[in-house]
Amino acid sequence: MVxxxxxxxxxxxxxxxxxxxxxxxxxxxxxxxxISRRAGVSNGxxxxxxxxxxxxxxxxxxxxxxxxxxxxxxxxxxxxxSLQAVVDATHELMSSLAHDPVVRGGFELAGDWARRGExxxxxxxxxxxxxxxxxxxxxxxxxxxxxxVDSARVIVAATTGFEVLAGEDDSWLSRQNVTRxxxxxxxxxxxxxxxxxxxxxxxxxxxxxxxxxxxxxxx
Numbered sequence: 001m002v003x004x005x006x007x008x009x010x011x012x013x014x015x016x017x018x019x020x021x022x023x024x025x026x027x028x029x030x031x032x033x034x035i036s037r038r039a040g041v042s043n044g045x046x047x048x049x050x051x052x053x054x055x056x057x058x059x060x061x062x063x064x065x066x067x068x069x070x071x072x073x074x075x076x077x078x079x080x081x082s083l084q085a086v087v088d089a090t091h092e093l094m095s096s097l098a099h100d101p102v103v104r105g106g107f108e109l110a111g112d113w114a115r116r117g118e119x120x121x122x123x124x125x126x127x128x129x130x131x132x133x134x135x136x137x138x139x140x141x142x143x144x145x146x147x148x149v150d151s152a153r154v155i156v157a158a159t160t161g162f163e164v165l166a167g168e169d170d171s172w173l174s175r176q177n178v179t180r181x182x183x184x185x186x187x188x189x190x191x192x193x194x195x196x197x198x199x200x201x202x203x204x205x206x207x208x209x210x211x212x213x214x215x216x217x218x219x
Contacts, residue, residue, distance in 0.1 A: 001076060003018060005102060005201075006205075007049075010039075010041055010045055010049065011049050011059075013039040013040065013041065013107075014035065014036070014039045014041065014045075014046055014049055014050065014056065014114055015056070015059050015060055015063060015102060016039070016058045016101055016102060017035050017036075017038035017039035018030070018035045018039075018057070018059070018060050018105065019060045019064075019101045019102045019104065019105025019106065020038060020101045021034050021035050021038055021105075021109055022057065022060060022105045022109055022112075023101065023104050023105045023108040024069065026108075026112055026114070027053070027057055027109060027114045027115050028114045029110045030053065032047075032052075032053055032056075035056065036174060057115060059107060059108050060105050060106050061106045061109055061110065061121055061148070062120055063102050063106070063108065064102050064103045064105065064106020065106065065121055065124055067096060067102065067103050067106075067211075068093065068096075068103070068121065068124055068125060068128075069124070069189070071089055071092045071093055071096065072089050072091070072128045072188065074123075075088040075089035075092065076089075077183070077191045078203070078204065079203065081132070081135035081136065081138075081139055081141075081142055082139075082141060083105040083132075083136050083186070083189060083190065084108060084134065084197070084198055084199065084203050086129060086130060086133070086136075086155065086216075087182055087198065087199070087200065087203070088202050088203055088204055089128070089132075089139070090155070090159055090161075090178060090182070091127075091175060091178055091179075091201070091202035092202075093125070093159065094159070094162060094163075094173045094174075094175075094178050095173070095175070097162075097163055097166060097173050098166070098170060098173040098174075105162050106121050107121060108123070108167075109121075110122045111163075122160065125156070125159070126156045129152050129155050129156050129159075130148070130149075130156075131150075133148035133151045133152040134148045134152075136148065136151075141190065141194070142189055142190065143188070143190050143191045146188070146189055146190075151189055154185065155185075158181055162177070162178070162181075175201065179200050179201040179202075182200035182201075183200045186198050186200055214217070
C-alpha cells in the first residue's frame with residue numbers, strides 16, 4: 001500500500017511538472033529531463049510511469065479534461081439548463097486556467113501545432129457551451145431573434161481568446177475581466193425582464209455583484 005501511494009504521488013508530480021513545462025516551453029521544446037527535474041524524480045522513475053513525452057502529454061490532457069467535466073457538470077447541477085450555468089462555468093474555467101497548472105497545461109497542449117488532432121479539450125468546452133445554449137434557446141431563455149449558434153460562437157471565441165491572451169498577461173483570466181465580458185454580452189442575449197435573474201460575476205462567487213444586471217444602466 002505504501003509503495004502504491006508513493007507511485008501515485010510520483011505520477012501526479014510528473015503530470016503537474018509536465019503541465020507546467022508544456023505551458024512554458026511548448027510540447028516540442030519540452031524535454032523529459034526538464035520535466036523529471038521539475039518533479040523532483042529521476043529519469044528512470046519518469047520512464048517507469050510514462051514511456052515517452054506523448055504519453056505524458058496525453059495524461060495531462062486527460063486530467064485537464066476531467067477537471068473541465070467537473071466544472072461544467074457542477075454548473076449544470078447548480079443552475080440547470082440556464083444561461084447562469086454558462087456564466088458560472090466560464091468563471092470557474094478561467095479560474096482553473098489561472099490557478100491549476102494541469103488545466104493550463106492541457107489547454108496549452110490543445111493549442112500546440114505539434115499536438116493538433118491529438119487533443120479534444122477545446123472541442124469538449126465548445127460542445128458543452130453549444131449544448132447549453134441550445135437548451136437555453138429551447139427553454140425560451142434567449143431574447144427574440146438571438147440564436148444559440150451565434151451566442152455559442154461568441155462565448156467560445158471569447159473564452160478561448162482569454163486563454164490564449166493569458167499566455168502573456170494573466171489578468172485576462174481575472175474574475176473582474178470575465179465579469180466585464182458578461183456585463184456586455186448578457187443584455188444582448190436575454191430580454192430586459194430576465195436580467196434580474198442573472199449574475200455576471202457568477203452566482204457561486206463570494207465576490208459576486210450583489211445588484212442584478214437589470215438594476216444597472218442599460219447598455
